[in-house]
Amino acid sequence: MKKVLVCGAGGFIGGHLVKRLKKDGAWVRAVDIKYHDYVVSPADEFIKGDLRDPLFVKKIFDEPFDEVYQLAADMGGAGFVFSGENDADIMHNSAMINLNVVEASVVSKVKKIFYSSSACMYPERNQMDPKNPNCAEDSAYPAQPDSEYGWEKLFSERFYMAAKRNYKLDIRIARFHNIFGPEGSWNDGREKAPAAFCRKVAETPNGGEIEMWGDGQQTRSFLYVDECIEGVLKLMNSHYNNPINIGSDEMIQINDLAKMVMKIAGKNQKIIHISGPLGVRGRNSDNKLIKKVLNWVPNMPLKDGLEKTYQWVLKQVNTNI
Amino acid sequence: MKKVLVCGAGGFIGGHLVKRLKKDGAWVRAVDIKYHDYVVSPADEFIKGDLRDPLFVKKIFDEPFDEVYQLAADMGGAGFVFSGENDADIMHNSAMINLNVVEASVVSKVKKIFYSSSACMYPERNQMDPKNPNCAEDSAYPAQPDSEYGWEKLFSERFYMAAKRNYKLDIRIARFHNIFGPEGSWNDGREKAPAAFCRKVAETPNGGEIEMWGDGQQTRSFLYVDECIEGVLKLMNSHYNNPINIGSDEMIQINDLAKMVMKIAGKNQKIIHISGPLGVRGRNSDNKLIKKVLNWVPNMPLKDGLEKTYQWVLKQVNTNI
Numbered sequence: 134m135k136k137v138l139v140c141g142a143g144g145f146i147g148g149h150l151v152k153r154l155k156k157d158g159a160w161v162r163a164v165d166i167k168y169h170d171y172v173v174s175p176a177d178e179f180i181k182g183d184l185r186d187p188l189f190v191k192k193i194f195d196e197p198f199d200e201v202y203q204l205a206a207d208m209g210g211a212g213f214v215f216s217g218e219n220d221a222d223i224m225h226n227s228a229m230i231n232l233n234v235v236e237a238s239v240v241s242k243v244k245k246i247f248y249s250s251s252a253c254m255y256p257e258r259n260q261m262d263p264k265n266p267n268c269a270e271d272s273a274y275p276a277q278p279d280s281e282y283g284w285e286k287l288f289s290e291r292f293y294m295a296a297k298r299n300y301k302l303d304i305r306i307a308r309f310h311n312i313f314g315p316e317g318s319w320n321d322g323r324e325k326a327p328a329a330f331c332r333k334v335a336e337t338p339n340g341g342e343i344e345m346w347g348d349g350q351q352t353r354s355f356l357y358v359d360e361c362i363e364g365v366l367k368l369m370n371s372h373y374n375n376p377i378n379i380g381s382d383e384m385i386q387i388n389d390l391a392k393m394v395m396k397i398a399g400k401n402q403k404i405i406h407i408s409g410p411l412g413v414r415g416r417n418s419d420n421k422l423i424k425k426v427l428n429w430v431p432n433m434p435l436k437d438g439l440e441k442t443y444q445w446v447l448k449q450v451n452t453n454i
Numbered sequence: 455m456k457k458v459l460v461c462g463a464g465g466f467i468g469g470h471l472v473k474r475l476k477k478d479g480a481w482v483r484a485v486d487i488k489y490h491d492y493v494v495s496p497a498d499e500f501i502k503g504d505l506r507d508p509l510f511v512k513k514i515f516d517e518p519f520d521e522v523y524q525l526a527a528d529m530g531g532a533g534f535v536f537s538g539e540n541d542a543d544i545m546h547n548s549a550m551i552n553l554n555v556v557e558a559s560v561v562s563k564v565k566k567i568f569y570s571s572s573a574c575m576y577p578e579r580n581q582m583d584p585k586n587p588n589c590a591e592d593s594a595y596p597a598q599p600d601s602e603y604g605w606e607k608l609f610s611e612r613f614y615m616a617a618k619r620n621y622k623l624d625i626r627i628a629r630f631h632n633i634f635g636p637e638g639s640w641n642d643g644r645e646k647a648p649a650a651f652c653r654k655v656a657e658t659p660n661g662g663e664i665e666m667w668g669d670g671q672q673t674r675s676f677l678y679v680d681e682c683i684e685g686v687l688k689l690m691n692s693h694y695n696n697p698i699n700i701g702s703d704e705m706i707q708i709n710d711l712a713k714m715v716m717k718i719a720g721k722n723q724k725i726i727h728i729s730g731p732l733g734v735r736g737r738n739s740d741n742k743l744i745k746k747v748l749n750w751v752p753n754m755p756l757k758d759g760l761e762k763t764y765q766w767v768l769k770q771v772n773t774n775i
Contacts, residue, residue, distance in 0.1 A: 186508070220616035221560075225553050228609075232546050232553075256596060275577060275596035281616055288549075288609040295541035295602055 135159040138198045138243075140184055140234060141205030142176060143167045145317030146249070146309075149358045150202055150365065151176050157366075164193050165205065171316045185229040187236070194237035200369060201238055201246040205230050208282065209323030211346065214253070215410035220281040227282075231289040235296045245303045247369055250290045250376055252310040252416060253283035260413035263352040263386070269419040270308070270376060279413055290376055297374060305368050310380025310418040314358030314438060315445030320453075326387060327355055327439060330394045331446035339400040346409025349388035354381040354417045357438030360431035364423070373426045380418025383435050393436055397443045456480040459519045459564075461505055461555060462526030463497060464488045466638030467570070467630075470679045471523055471686070472497050478687075485514050486526065492637045506550040508557070515558035521690060522559055522567040526551050529603060530644030532667065535574070536731035541602040548603075552610040556617050566624045568690055571611045571697055573631040573737060574604035581734035584673040584707070590740040591629070591697060600734055611697055618695060626689050631701025631739040635679030635759060636766030641774075647708060648676055648760060651715045652767035660721040667730025670709035675702040675738045678759030681752040685744070694747045701739025704756050714757055718764045 137154055141147040143165030154161050155175045163176030166183050182189045184205050207226035238246050257279040259267040278284050296302040313327040320332055333343040364379040395402055420430045458475055462468040464486030475482050476496045484497030487504050503510045505526050528547035559567050573589055578600040580588040599605050617623040634648040641653055654664040685700040716723055741751045
């Protein structure tokens, strides 16, 4: 029976990953600083603790795991990572976790480790044109991410690569592009655009007004969490050990994203544009490499994932009244 | 009486800094993972311990220091940082130290902290022409250091800057350019070019052969350690809180550096060029900013510092026979 460790199992993607790993028959040790906010983890063990603490990390790596998934990070949507107010904490907390996890993986002879990097590590200069952003894997250098969150991901990617070279650590690295879906942040200040618009549309009566940061002409792509997990597992089963995008290439204007949510909700609301943290002007996953390496690309239409997400957020909104 | 903490006090620059601080009348707590290899530290306290351990770091920050000097790092000359073999350790060890030290500085309300960054953080593209390298402070981005040692310095610089923004930590950051002098590594695999050539010339009879990595046409500048310390103290007493070069702008070919040492030694030896780790093709400190900000630049001729260094290395060589 495959023994798996999931770091960050109390978070959004980690929670979905644990479900899938259990469904696939693995023995799973889940670790996080908090229990999952929305589901009871089906993990065989859930150890609550601080991955910034080297001693705690040594303890949870007390056996040679077949696979480790390192998803733990101090992160959130634009309101959290682009405000500038959390920069030092993001760098400190996430870097400490990665430094500890890699060291413990080497010492305990982990067979294979997955690290979740982010599209936020790509340089700002290639993401100024909302209609034509470039996020090909080989466009990452010379480096100039637009956030400290992105700089930490870039540094930690390099650290995993160094451990691969120096310690033969068998690594897989994905650069996630805006993963979304049910059972994630929707109202705690760390939510991303899809969950935020689902909440705003759900909470606002038909004919009312919802707020949006910026002019809404910035573009992004969004990947539904089930397809993200599928990509991660396919990557783990492949031999590709350099950073690779896992994201959708269905790029959409943020204005259109909000309208898509309204259509799902059967509501018509007015968008009020206000100032707020924005990030880059345009971003889209470049899927040429993943197509070549895994012979697979995500293909669920955005509106299908958004439908599921809206229904879940609507339920939260109704429960929270 | 000013209370000062020196992290990395068992190292080359840290050792010289402690001497100077004591001469200037400060109370000094010195910390390092090892005692100094060549001198008995005049520090009021010398605490031996591992700065990668967050608990140890919390303990040594048990009072609000007036000044902290963070010089601790896993580092060395080209043979150590450019071989590629130590990349993961360098990143892990140095980043852990900086993450811990900044956190403890914020918590214990340190009044001012100095961080020693490095010219190794500058992008390789501006250092390809040995006659005309560009290391102006504002040439650092977009980023592409040629070593993981440089990437760690870059990441940690950004972390200190983030702590300045988010926690009002009063920081000073210098980018050191090849500091040299007596009482530093000369034969342990971490020595830099000046000490290495002093050793080779001292150990080799007149008319013999000494080895050099590369064709010797690569250029560098070297700053004598006393002037480095002078610059650090001037920076600490200034209000400038962005990264600034501390280095010499007396650029020299490595072939000429070796010949200068031979002249000091009164020897004539043949240089044998062999392959080895090299680093960038050219590097020189750009001193326009420091001149403007501190109204001071280092001005000791290279040969004067090299003379002192040679005499010290010669003594070590003779003692070690």
